[in-house]
Amino acid sequence: MTEPSRPHRGENLDITHKRGKPTLRTIATIAGLAVTTVSRALSDAPQISLETRQRVHRIAREIGYLPDRAAQRLKTGRTNVVAILLDPHEEVVGFTTSIMYGIAKALKETPYHLIVAPNFLSTTNAEAAEYIIRNHLADGLIFTRTEPLDARVRLLLEAGFPFICHGRTEFSTPHPYVDYDNFTFAYEATRRLIAKGRTKVAVILPSKRLTFCQHILHGFMTAVREVGIAYEVPEIVDLDTPADVLRDFIRSRAAAPGAPDGFVCPGEVSALAVISGMSDAGRTLASDYDIVAKETSRLLTQLQPKVDTIHEDLTAAGEDLGRILLQRINNPDAEDLHLLLPPQINFPIG
Amino acid sequence: MTEPSRPHRGENLDITHKRGKPTLRTIATIAGLAVTTVSRALSDAPQISLETRQRVHRIAREIGYLPDRAAQRLKTGRTNVVAILLDPHEEVVGFTTSIMYGIAKALKETPYHLIVAPNFLSTTNAEAAEYIIRNHLADGLIFTRTEPLDARVRLLLEAGFPFICHGRTEFSTPHPYVDYDNFTFAYEATRRLIAKGRTKVAVILPSKRLTFCQHILHGFMTAVREVGIAYEVPEIVDLDTPADVLRDFIRSRAAAPGAPDGFVCPGEVSALAVISGMSDAGRTLASDYDIVAKETSRLLTQLQPKVDTIHEDLTAAGEDLGRILLQRINNPDAEDLHLLLPPQINFPIG
DNA sequence: TCTGGGAATGAAAACGTTTTAAATTTTAAC
């Protein structure tokens, strides 16, 4: 019988595993340490000597060790996942995509990942949130299109689940949020129309149910009342509404007496609809009427030099959303962070 | 001493757990079965008697049991996650969002979830895929904007990782894909322009690097050669390129002699840019020139009644992508499924 | 020389599931 072979230089140590991937045990065997110590060393626990820590890190790097997320998740109860509730609406072109990119950017160097939980049209908008919580699919939640009395906010507050929303609720319930200053957007947009000599202005609202529309309305009304001119507030359409609704409205409105000669549009979609409807009625942009629109893509800038635009940086918003949510997850007792992002106005302010 | 209390009606059984949530053990205790049996019963293993299976299912439902995904994942090595690689490009408005919604729809009644792995502009487009595989973050991958010789395809094939792509490679490497029939789109679009009496047509290409652009070019050239008219192939812009590029090009081109009087546009963005550039040069849509454009939103339909459009249903594509990928994950040896989705042409075909 | 105490490391249990192999019960066959 040959004598039992002794491992040389560690190569013959039994470090093979079922699934082939190196684990803490692999490192432990190589380093001649206990799994416990390796685990601690990798998380830089102070009780482990600096020398050991460095050695373990080095070995881990050399053999390409990557922690098993499922095991960590099982043991710690943390998912290292952030979820975003998606709505199938886009008043503004690229809304969803831009926000998601921003969030992803904030998560880039962290162990967190982003999962998407779409709100289907058939479901209430709190349903996806409930699902996430029940199944413990994420450590935190992000959502957009916040309503004044938002069912999701109530649900998440009750559940004590970390979240942040894009947009505010009516009564500023206690939670972090990131919002765009829609009041200022609408106020400056309206003033711009007035400054251009328009005397009957209109603001297009996608839906009064959303808080941001209220802010827009408020900004609009403030500017209008300061000057005391005539106004109009059609409430219409987003990208999913039959495209003709707003356009038909605008067309018929343009023909009637006392038609608006200035429009505040909250997105590319409504701006294009207005242009189209007015053009159907024989009205020409810039000479017969003006538009100030919010945009996040560069569609309008591209299309018409005469449309004044105010930009909303949704990628930046997403980045803030992600960053603040992570803070909140890791320190639930910290103070709520609120962020109000300023409009970028692409025309000279009077 | 009182006699040791016996559980009545199951309420006093010790079924409390650290984290409060019911587990297999909870059910096992209530049902007076072993954890093994419960596990099997819930997955409807044939060896468990029908009666037991039903009873276990009932109890699970009653106490609101939900399996711990981390534990399942750890044990089985399956993540129950599908990842999508996102590109920050959108030649077509709502591209990303629509595809994602489709995928989510396909995943809805399954245990699978969708995570997003964005390709940042700074990285190669295979990097995100590598990351997913290395960290074992998903069981399958979906990506878009496939190139003729796609680095991601090569990587994933080598790794033996299940995936499906939107778009084809050049040599139809062995893997499932879902694609839109861009040849037919371009062919019919071009023929439409010709039928309208246009004699010098142009096709706008976002980038020759992408396979779908090659198909568009091929469809365009086929139609052009059939008739033998003059043509032009400017290669330009997507949503992230400085908006002026194409527009400036079109403007200067429109002024020169022999300018195109018909444009095939692969998306809303390029269509708007053409309209804008031509309008700068004093040309009017429909009278001076025509456009046939692909769209997935309803932006163009809304804007100009005179732009002929061909629709691409990206949500349907996403649904197919999700569905086929799941099949592939659960049966890696099945034959590759290929799907070529037909264009929806919104004008009468001659 | 012994003791106490901090610094560093380790053993073992646990998270909740699946799965292998074994044990038990039931049924069928004689």
Added chain:
DNA sequence: GTTAAAATTTAAAACGTTTTCATTCCCAGA
């Protein structure tokens, strides 16, 4: 009434971590 086979059920190990508690080691202080 026995026994083999089939039908059910179970015990225990394992997946790869983290964490509680214990252990070892080393050195200062007496």
